[in-house]
Amino acid sequence: MPRSAADRYDLLTIILHWLIAALIAGLLVLGFVMTRSSIDPALSFSLFQWHKSFGMLALLLAAVRLLHSWLVVRVKPTDGMGHAEHLAARSMHHVLLLLAVAVPLAGWLIASVSPLEIPTFAFNTIVIPHLPVPKSDAAEAWWTTVHAVLAYSTLALVLLHSLAALHHHYHRHDGVLARMFPRRHRSAETSIRELKP
Amino acid sequence: MTQKSVLLATLLLSAAFPAVGRSAVEVPSLSAAAGRYAITPKSNIGFAVDQVGGGGIKGRFGKFSGTFNLKAGDLAHSIVNFELQPESVSTGQDRVDAFLRSGAVFDTSHFEKITFRSERVEQTGPDSAHVSGTLTAKGHSSPESFDVKLTSFGDRSIAFNVSGKIFRSRYSMDVGTPIYSNVVQFDMMIEGQRD
Numbered sequence: 001m002p003r004s005a006a007d008r009y010d011l012l013t014i015i016l017h018w019l020i021a022a023l024i025a026g027l028l029v030l031g032f033v034m035t036r037s038s039i040d041p042a043l044s045f046s047l048f049q050w051h052k053s054f055g056m057l058a059l060l061l062a063a064v065r066l067l068h069s070w071l072v073v074r075v076k077p078t079d080g081m082g083h084a085e086h087l088a089a090r091s092m093h094h095v096l097l098l099l100a101v102a103v104p105l106a107g108w109l110i111a112s113v114s115p116l117e118i119p120t121f122a123f124n125t126i127v128i129p130h131l132p133v134p135k136s137d138a139a140e141a142w143w144t145t146v147h148a149v150l151a152y153s154t155l156a157l158v159l160l161h162s163l164a165a166l167h168h169h170y171h172r173h174d175g176v177l178a179r180m181f182p183r184r185h186r187s188a189e190t191s192i193r194e195l196k197p
Numbered sequence: 198m199t200q201k202s203v204l205l206a207t208l209l210l211s212a213a214f215p216a217v218g219r220s221a222v223e224v225p226s227l228s229a230a231a232g233r234y235a236i237t238p239k240s241n242i243g244f245a246v247d248q249v250g251g252g253g254i255k256g257r258f259g260k261f262s263g264t265f266n267l268k269a270g271d272l273a274h275s276i277v278n279f280e281l282q283p284e285s286v287s288t289g290q291d292r293v294d295a296f297l298r299s300g301a302v303f304d305t306s307h308f309e310k311i312t313f314r315s316e317r318v319e320q321t322g323p324d325s326a327h328v329s330g331t332l333t334a335k336g337h338s339s340p341e342s343f344d345v346k347l348t349s350f351g352d353r354s355i356a357f358n359v360s361g362k363i364f365r366s367r368y369s370m371d372v373g374t375p376i377y378s379n380v381v382q383f384d385m386m387i388e389g390q391r392d
Contacts, residue, residue, distance in 0.1 A: 046372075
């Protein structure tokens with residue numbers, strides 16, 4: 001793994017970034033639909049279980065991504081970005097990395113504190129134990145609110161993050177968005193390595 | 198008497214009279230027990246559904262009624278009729294109760310009753326029997342059977358422990374499998390009062 005700052009993201013980061021992005025989008029839709037009181041209770045139950053399964057997968061991938069990002073990944077700031085801009089981008093990335101772990105963790109806590117004690121049977125294959133926390137209706141209501149607030153905050157920040165990436169790509173014409181894609185999809189000027197003979 | 202001597206006396210007694218330990222109640226002769234009984238509200242209709250990783254849902258039905266007719270000399274043709282109102286389910290968790298009443302499980306707004314009609318009674322021991330019949334729930338009927346064991350017998354009343362396992366998939370109630378077992382275990386105390 002490269003320890004010195006690179007001008008592009010490594011393949012693991014790229015794969016995890018887009019997988020987690022897809023999971024977050026799907027989980028937000030599932031989370032919204034499954035909690036509508038108008039839907040069939042059996043369908044709601046089923047959607048909850050899918051939400052928990054994919055949520056656990058998101059937690060696992062986000063934890064790997066967070067550690068990998070903090071311990072391994074070093075990328076150079078894109079040319080043409082000011083200090084404040086760079087700082088804002090980095091802060092956004094850290095907050096998103098943390099939220100990607102915090103939101104599913106809060107979800108796990110809902111399942112864990114709920115007096116209903118509904119098991120988390122990820123993809124009908126692995127029983128994920130509840131966290132060792134006291135159970136109560138009040139704690140369940142509290143963590144449900146925390147989970148929802150964090151999830152919708154993530155949605156807002158993801159939209160901001162995406163708009164910034166699109167702005168860089170279509171208005172600034174720099175390599176900010178391109179470097180989150182594998183090499184062949186990026187324009188040549190974003191990779192110094194490609195310019196080398 | 199000390200605890201030890203009580204234990205010793207019990208051991209000696211059961212060695213001398215092995216039959217004492219076998220049956221919890223004195224088994225009445227069938228002719229003494231024969232007759233029509235109405236199932237009393239003191240009965241308990243309990244059930245349990247296991248869940249993956251241990252534990253599960255335990256509950257009971259509060260509203261039910263039924264009769265049984267024990268025929269002396271013709272136990273096989275004894276008749277049991279039982280019905281319960283799934284609306285009366287209680288598990289100690291309001292949200293679970295509401296889910297069980299919903300269209301996902303009992304659909305109590307369309308199906309008010311769950312009924313059992315016996316078709317055959319087989320004696321399996323001095324105080325036990327196997328009752329087979331038809332269970333109807335949520336618009337589906339299926340053959341089911343229960344094990345019955347006599348637990349008490351008085352002048353005008355008789356009580357049994359009734360247990361049985363039922364696949365809820367047979368009644369379109371298999372929501373939540375495989376997190377929750379498809380098997381519902383019934384453990385009931387049925388008390389009958391002679392008419």
